[in-house]
Amino acid sequence: MADPNPPPPEETLKHHLEEVITLLNKQKLEETVLQQRAMPRQELVETLLHKRHQAALKQKLDQLHAADIAYILEALPLEQRLQVWNLVKSELDGQILLDVSDAVRETLISDMDTEELLSATGLLDTDEIADLAPDLPEEVLQELLEKLNDQNRKRLQSVLSYEEDTVAALMDFGMVTIREDISLGVVLRYLRRRGDLPEHTDKLFVVDEHNVLKGALPLKRLLTNPPEKPVSEIMSKEVVSFHLDDDAEEAARAFERYDLLSAPVVDRESKLQGRIGVDAIVDYIRRKSDEEMLSQAGLLEEEDIFSGVWKSAQNRWFWLAINLVTAFLSTRVIGLFEDTIVKVVALASLMPIVAGIGGNTGNQTSMMIVRSIALGVINPSNIKRLFFKELAIGFLNGTVWGSVLGLIAYLLYQDVELGLVMMGATLLNLLVAAMMGITVPLVRDRLGLDPAIGTSVLLTAMTDGMGFFIFLGLATLILL
Amino acid sequence: MADPNPPPPEETLKHHLEEVITLLNKQKLEETVLQQRAMPRQELVETLLHKRHQAALKQKLDQLHAADIAYILEALPLEQRLQVWNLVKSELDGQILLDVSDAVRETLISDMDTEELLSATGLLDTDEIADLAPDLPEEVLQELLEKLNDQNRKRLQSVLSYEEDTVAALMDFGMVTIREDISLGVVLRYLRRRGDLPEHTDKLFVVDEHNVLKGALPLKRLLTNPPEKPVSEIMSKEVVSFHLDDDAEEAARAFERYDLLSAPVVDRESKLQGRIGVDAIVDYIRRKSDEEMLSQAGLLEEEDIFSGVWKSAQNRWFWLAINLVTAFLSTRVIGLFEDTIVKVVALASLMPIVAGIGGNTGNQTSMMIVRSIALGVINPSNIKRLFFKELAIGFLNGTVWGSVLGLIAYLLYQDVELGLVMMGATLLNLLVAAMMGITVPLVRDRLGLDPAIGTSVLLTAMTDGMGFFIFLGLATLILL
Known part of the structure; x- marks a missing residue:
């Protein structure tokens, strides 16, 4: 083109x-x-x-x-x-x-x-x-x-x-192949005769007579070395290459890590099958980050902003329905404690705060874990350490913010016991949230589910339910 | 290198x-x-x-x-x-x-x-x-x-x-410049004498004696054209170029749109100042999407997973504090209706659902708007149309899900009026959420604030507060 x-x-x-x-x-x-x-x-x-x-x-x-x-x-x-x-x-x-x-x-x-x-x-x-x-x-x-x-x-x-999401789905076929036994001068003549190069060609692929990948000749080496030298001497023999069924996300990470512009794709016998270009990688990274953001916001896919109302509604109902079901289940916990609320009505306006802070800290923890899973830095030797660290943060946060909230509850309602319930419930719920924030993404990953998508909904439902339960339960024990 | x-x-x-x-x-x-x-x-x-x-x-x-x-x-x-x-x-x-x-x-x-x-x-x-x-x-x-x-x-x-976030911050200086009056053969000899090319060189920049950018010579044209031709005849005269103070996000979009590998950066007098490579763009896109995801999850920045508890806590407190304040303010609305709750305690377990579904739909709407702002497809001629579309979706969702929730409330508590309150409050809150979902990102954008960051927190606080107010207010009017 x-x-x-x-x-x-x-x-x-x-x-x-x-x-x-x-x-x-x-x-x-x-x-x-x-x-x-x-x-x-x-x-x-x-x-x-x-x-x-x-x-x-x-x-x-x-x-x-x-x-x-x-x-x-x-x-x-x-x-x-x-x-x-x-x-x-x-x-x-x-x-x-x-x-x-x-x-x-x-x-x-x-x-x-x-x-x-x-x-x-x-x-x-x-x-x-x-x-x-x-x-x-x-x-x-x-x-x-x-x-x-x-x-x-x-x-x-x-x-x-x-x-x-495999490498094969991202690859194109715009590759120029040469043999290793010819000289750079011959390559230059061949390219001139060819008349055009595929978009984004930064290297030529060197293959043998069976189309097995032997190396790559970067254009810049072709341009800066004497024409009489053979390809075999100038080419780089070890090239980052991918298999057809490699994970696209890992290819994207490799492109970022090694600043690649293009890379060969080979089959199990090392035969050249295609090429991945950085343009496909850029599109992939953008698409993936868009998908995650859309699903976080509760949308199935990108909408045409001018699409009809009905079409847009369909795009939004999946996550809306799931959110409704989880919200409904977690608030059923409140129903168990209606007697307590009638006796201490202040609980009604304090309980969303306890549930909310649990959801927030749980999401913070789970985001760290989701990212660490994606970057591949979580391994069996450090999971325990992470677990203790997050619990420690939960404890610190719970003590600090629990005291603040407890104090505010006391000042609002002039009730020491209510303040203590608020404090204790906040602390407990933050510990629960930290544990779930680690467990949910790890379990989803272990089950082969995408840890980034859906974790937040699941987590918020759990921290909400637990938040209501802990707060109202504690209130029932202490205040009644 | x-x-x-x-x-x-x-x-x-x-x-x-x-x-x-x-x-x-x-x-x-x-x-x-x-x-x-x-x-x-x-x-x-x-x-x-x-x-x-x-x-x-x-x-x-x-x-x-x-x-x-x-x-x-x-x-x-x-x-x-x-x-x-x-x-x-x-x-x-x-x-x-x-x-x-x-x-x-x-x-x-x-x-x-x-x-x-x-x-x-x-x-x-x-x-x-x-x-x-x-x-x-x-x-x-x-x-x-x-x-x-x-x-x-x-x-x-x-x-x-x-x-x-300007182009200047992303640029490097790995550019090779040539004059337009020489032949391709001279360029080839020059490159060979030079001995190496900067990473990611896909084109040479053509400048005049004042360093003013005249065009670019893609390596592939250099390789596929006869050596005796002059640069001026082969080079592309109109090149996508950027100014030093251009927005990096717009440069990234241009790289995606035109599948660029590198582009010249010039000052206001068209003098060549540097180069942007696709590797810098890839890093930028990844960094930006990471920042958005981290802030959505309530984190200030990337954490070293092995950093100390204290350091991690600092990273998390900013958004946690903001969330706590907003949660606190929005739940103060509940305090206004404590009398109502004491009389109809069922309201306590239903109100988080009304507030929650408002937050969810509001976030769906605002995400569509945030993305449309980022893609530059929102203009004065279509804002009104968008507004009506989102209100229509809110009305549709409100009618459908409001009826479902109203029915469930009726079945749970055997109270027709309670069911009607639930239905009406859901519908009203979804309309409010749709309006806010459009207004908040548009206003943030107009004020020069990043519409992606912070919108969700602000929006959820508003839909929570309004959700509680509408539901409990309606209940007070109808049930008491």
């Missing part, structure tokens, strides 16, 4: 968006005026004015980079989005589909017929088709498969057979 | 860690045995056995890449961490200090004297020294500044004068 047109910086981008919106609004305004004069839609589209607007809009869009059009499509409501989408040069369609978010892609694809989809995706690389595959109608995918040559069809099928 | 040794994949890395721990434990065990025989520490260190262990450990460490040693240091408790740190080859010290997390870096630096720090940092590039600068003692930084040549001293001072 050739270099794109000069992509503009961020401010220019917002400026482009404003221009497009202005053009769209002008058009809309004049349409409304004409419609008020009862001109039928069909004739309206035929007016000179309308055509002139379309032309201006199209001219504007033709200057833009695919990624910029993607950004503009994201920021437009559905109707205007499709209006713009239909004016976009068709050779950019595929690239734009790759660049927009899942939710917006869905709206664009549902506006295209099979033929349009085929022509849009026909220009894409095999790995890019694989990225779109989940959103394409079955018949389009089948036709695409038939059109591909043998090698690419096999590649596509192979990529599609791997799970989302 | 030369290519590092072959860095191992993830599993090998964990294996390295285990080996180091085994060696450390063996040593510890034998020391304990000897200490039990009352051998003084000094003599103990002199024993042959001890020396043999040290040698084995050192041999192991000498094989490792700086980033891998950094990982091992992260996973070791303080005492063992310093033991390993003192065995590391001193030429890797600087690189390792760059690779470890802030918290671990602090422990390592506090173990080094001025001389060690000077020799460790002496081997680093100017931009790397800038990264370490905030953690270095003042006298070390002064001495480093004196040792640098004029150009590098100016560069370092300039980088240090910019704020953390």
